[in-house]
Amino acid sequence: MARGQLRIYLGAAPGVGKTYTMLEEAHRRAERGTDIVVGLVETHGRAHTAAMIGDLEVIARRRMSYRGADFTEMDLDALLDRSPAVAVVDELAHTNVPGCRNAKRWQDVQELLNAGTTVLTTVNVQHLESLNDVVAQITGVEQRETVPDAVVRAAEQVELVDMTPEALRRRMAHGNIYRPEKIDAALGNYFRTGNLTALRELALLWLADKVDDQLDAYRAAHRIDATWETRERVVVALTGGPEGDTLIRRATRIADRTKGADLLAVHVARNDGLAGADPAALARQRVLVEGLGGTYHQVMGGDVPAALLEFARGANATQIVLGASSRGRLAQLFSAGVGVTTAARSGSIDVHLVTHERVRRGHVARRLPAALSRRRRIAGFLTVLAGFPALTWLLHAASPTTLTNDILLFLAAVVGVALIGGLWPALLAAVGGSLLLNWFFTPPTGRFTIAEGANLLALIIFVVVAVAVSWVVDTAARTTRRAAQAGADAQTLATVAGSVLRGARPLTALLERLRETFRQETVTLLERDGPGWTVVASVGGAPCPAPSEADAEVNADDRLTIVMRGPALRASDRRIVEAFAAQAALAVRQERLAAEAAAAKPLAEADKMHTALLAAVSHDLRTPLAAAKAAVAGLAAQDVHLDDEDRAELLATADESLDKLDRLVANLLDMSRLQAGALGVHAVDLGAEDVVPRALDDLGVTIPLHLPADLPAVHADPGLLERILVNLVANALRHSPAGRPPVVTASALAGTIEIRVIDHGPGIPEDRWEDVFLPFQRLGDRDNHTGVGLGLALSRGLTEVMGGTLTPEETPGGGLTMILALPAGAHATEVPE
Template identity: 70%
Template sequence: MSRGQLRIYLGAAPGVGKTYAMLEEAQRRRDRGTDVAVGFVETHGRQHTLEMIGDLELIDRRTIEYRGATFTEMDVDAILARRPEVVLVDELAHTNVPGCRNAKRWQDINELLDAGIHVLSTLNIQHLESLNDVVQTITGVPQRETVPDEVVRRAEQVELIDMTPEALRRRMAHGNVYRPEKIDAALGNYFRVGNLTALRELALLWLADKVDEQLDRYRADHRIDATWEARERVVVALTGGPEGDTLIRRAARIADRARGADLLAVHVSRNDGLAGADPALLAKQRILVESMGGTYHQVIGTDVPGALLDFARGVNATQLVLGASRRGRFAQIFSRGVGVTTTAESGAIDVHLVTHAEARRGRLAQPSATSALSTRRLLAGYALAVLGLPLLALVLYQFSDLNLGTDILLFLAAVVAVALVGGMWPAILAAIGGSALLNYFFVPPIRQWTIAERENLLALAVFVVVAIAVSATVDKAARRTREAAQAGAEAQTLATVAGSILRGDRPLTALLDRLQETFGLESVTLLEARDDAPHSPDRRQEMSMWRVVATVGGQPCFAPGEADTDVPVSENLTLVLRGRPLAAADRRILEAFASQAALALRQERLAEQAAAAQPLAEADRMRTALLAAVSHDLRTPLASAKAAVDSLASNEVDFDEADRTELLATAAESLNRLNRLVENLLDMSRLQAGVLGVSRRAMGLEEVVPHALDELGTAGREVRMRIPADLPAVRADPGLLERVLVNVIGNALRYSPPDRPPLVKASEHAGRVELRIVDHGPGIPEAEWDRVFLPFQRAGDRSNDTGVGLGLALARGLSEAMDGTLTPESTPGGGLTMVLSLPTAQAPDRVPEALPAGRTAS
């Protein structure tokens, strides 16, 4: 059975017409003879959507009882039994009621697709998992229901239902989206023009990325190598030379001119790992590319133009930026160079050859070739050439019966031995000296520097050429071996450097430790020029112009002039080393360490800035939550009280005594609720500021609990009490304890079912009195227990929630201020029990830990 196809109608916000478009498509398919059924469609009371359903077949929903309420969900089994060709399933991100087979509706849809049924569904951009936090930042509204991006990306078709913010707001104003009483609040909050514009851009960009993925997949499946200029992509080629900064900035300007263009930087490394670029410069250029919004890539290949074009075609690049050749005119006669070759073979890709200050100045300086062999081996090679060849000639001269060909072969073997020991130059000396000895001792006329026969002259010439060629080959192999070993060691060291940055809380210190260990140094210090330090020639020597950013080892250097070796990282940063001068061959890897040190410092400072901004962000979040909550919860009791008072003051209606009593009771209840809200806010502000006054004395719980119930308006009718008469007195502040009980018992009343009122019971244990407030409501999962004590948090998403979510947070803070604790427990049979523990009057006082200003005890 082939899998069904999923088509998703994606919108930037509710009300753009996703469900309507889905129903239109269903009607079209039904008219063409397709078997279409409606599995689940939510009209939200919109008349036009209801009319569009028309006579489409509706599959009955499943009814589920959960916590005393009745819900309807899509019946997956009924759809599978009916097996239509196409089924409509609205709201892809919906979370199913517990008791359904799957937790999420998209999982239900996967079952239908696996059964071969095609599905039409809808989704808003804010429900995508990857954009959830971005949408919350823009709108201030968290989205609890999300869908993994991969689920949507796997859909065969995603159609964007687009609408301008102004058009959507007009639809709302006309009552086509929400009921009239919700329109003003929606237009002033979530559906502001700025919010809708940002959400629309998110939807367009996300869909553009999906279309881009589909295009790449199509090109790969059909083996299309030609560039399709559907989207501008600018690739800049980096050699690791100093001209890289110029090329990157030029490529960034080209990308900026084409809005939405991608910027990619690529460096082609030789696959033998020997002809490497400057790693320090590449590290700096990578940071520059990423700071401009681009990405950095590295590929390996022997043919640099071919590897570069393969990469550009692979990413569907439209423009390629190269630097002008650094080689001189004479060198370009023998080889066209990378730039010219790439331009000739680029095809549809536009190539920009950018001039720069390094053009025609020659290649980058490579490590000195003389360092391939040690001094000891060079001396041994020269000694073997000077002493060994005359000795060989003397020995062969004693055996005069050997012919000239044999003598030449033996001398050639000696030259090869010299090359193996000392390299090319001792071998060349041996070849020239050997030819002279052969001429004097073995070529007629003997013991003369003349050659009588042309065959002997040719043999000596071939001997010299072969000897030099063999010695050069042997020397090159030795150098390559040494370079490969050095490259391997550098690669391993640089990999360790990168790992030092990725691991640990202090990557900069770890990196300096690694540098000190690698080169056996006494100390390694990163210095930064002070802000007021002038750029004078004496700055290197003045300690007052520098400050130590980080140091490891022994005595640090306080100025670059004190160091044995210093490596400038930037205009104001310098890495200084003490212990011993380092060889010039180590400079490249030192510069790589220096670049990584700058990156690690930047990373640490960004982490510090983020940590410093965290309290501000938290305070802003709290302030936003407070304003959002208070704007609603202050308005509700004020509106009720005002409506009651205005009605009583009106002369247009003559109220009887019962109506007047009811209106007065409504006003009193609303004002009491408003008073409790204000008291909670004031107590929380005092508690966070650390200025809450606590006056503890001995008192009985039977004195305080009834007062709390009276303030709640229960008068004991809706709360059961079980407080033993012999319960010892507690030591607490009466006013604060009453505030704690009002909040905790009020919370229990709010969530208790009518037939099972809360229970307040007390007991004494180990010098403390425990007061348990037991409710049999929906309860809270244990994983959420700590969260309910945070300010402005509410348990779940229930419509009967009231208040700003300060009750339990304030109750715990006040309890701890009285040397008590407030902890949650699960109620047997379902529900939540809050345990308030207070010291008895006879228990010794326990000194509470001081709380920092601005923090709430929790």
């Protein structure tokens, strides 16, 4: 059976018309004769959306009960049994009620697709997993329900349902999205013009990335190598040289000329992995690129222009930025260079050759280390001086041999010398061997002359082969040594990375690893402080206070320097130490940013609490005072005639305002008593069926109650328990949507009575559950001007004083459940877990 196709309608915010547009497509398909059904559509009370369902076949929802509350979910089994060609399933990111086959609705959709059903669905950009934190930062509202980006990217079609912020706000103001009582709060919070503009840009950029993926797949499938300039992409080639910073900044300016352009930095490393750029310079340049919003890449290749162009074409780049050649004129006569060659082969990609301070200064090659040790080179020279005369004597004293055999024996001797001492002893052996062959074995002997042309050719071949073999042997030895060095360097850097990642303090771990690796007594990181130096971090012995007192010094950046006391560093070791230094500079910046954030957090929390307290005193205490004063003033007015009904209304207003003021002041006083440990508790055994209704009467509300008839007594202070329930229910009412009041349930469990206050509001992310119990917090309130923010903090404190707990839990289907757990009465029957 062929898998069904997934079509997603993506929106920047609620109300842009995703569901309406999806239903329009459903009607179009139905008119074409397609077998289509509605698995689930959430209308959210919007009349136009509900009317749009029309005569489409609708699968009845499955009703479920969870912890005393009733819910409805999509009936996946009925939909699979119906097996339509197309199914309409709204809200892809929805979380199913526990007890459903799948935890998430997108998993239900995957089952439908696997069964061969094509699915039309919707999702908002804030529900995409990769953008969830970004949206929370912009809007201040964290979304609990997310869908993996891979699920959305795998869709055959993603259609953006777009609307300008101004049009969406007008739709909101006309009552087409939320009920009238929610409109003002929504327009002043989530639906601010700035929020909607940012969300719209996020949706457009995310969809543009998916389109890029589709374009890349199409180009790969059709083997299209030519650049399609759908988006500006600037590739900057880095060699690890000092000109890299200049190239990166120039490429950034080029990319900034086009909004949305991408910056990619690439370093082409030799495919033998042995010769490369300065790792410290590349590390610094990588930090610079990423700090400017670009990405860093490294590719392997022996032909640098070919590897660079292959990368650029694979990235669909439009421009390449390279540094102008730093080689001298003579070198350019023999080779055009990377820049010129890349420009000649680039085709439709523009190539910028950027001048820099090292242009035409000539390329100073790094001196290669000797292939073999000094001792082996001396042994090679001694072998030539002693061995070749001995070989000549043996051949001369032996029975006569042919010149060919003599040449082969001398050639074998040259190879042996190359293996022992390397290139220069082998070259001496080749020249000396040719002279000895000429004098002693080539007619006429005893003179440096050659009578026959064939003998001359043999000697020439001998010299050429001897030199070639010597060069190959020396190159192999040099390559082997460099490979060993590269392997050791790689192992060192890998060990450094591991120790830094595992350490709680990366800077100290890095310096300690540096000290152990190079057997130093002391390693100190210094920072320039005006004319002097400041010790940032040090490991080992006493810190070195200045570079002048150190045995080795390596600069990390313009201000930071690593100094060491101990054995002298080899020239080859300095490159690795420079890589350490670059990472040390990065670790310093990270530690300082973390310290600044940690230092600012208490100040921010204190400021937040002070602001909340001031708001409470200036508004929540003043408002009931003002209302009561106005009512009393109206009653005391001599020039106003009041009938009995008006007088009763003013008295009720004054009484209600003073009660509200009394509760606010009582909360503040109780919180101060809790913090001082001076709150008295008188716990007795009492029934929850007696206390819960009294709390609801205090609030003047009627909500669903589910209290079992056989519920054991709870051991608590009646007054404090009532106060806790009043605060919890009031909080739930404040967050509950219209038409879905909170629910109160109770149950017994292992000697504990649990009272649950369940709401179906927006809820709070799990990682912020504890924040709701902080004093003067109104986390997630749609009306941020109601309540001092002490209700939940006080409720938890009162609960703990009575030996209980107050914990939050996510309400299935959305919302928050507060679980009040208190000890059961002394005569309660134990209920097993």
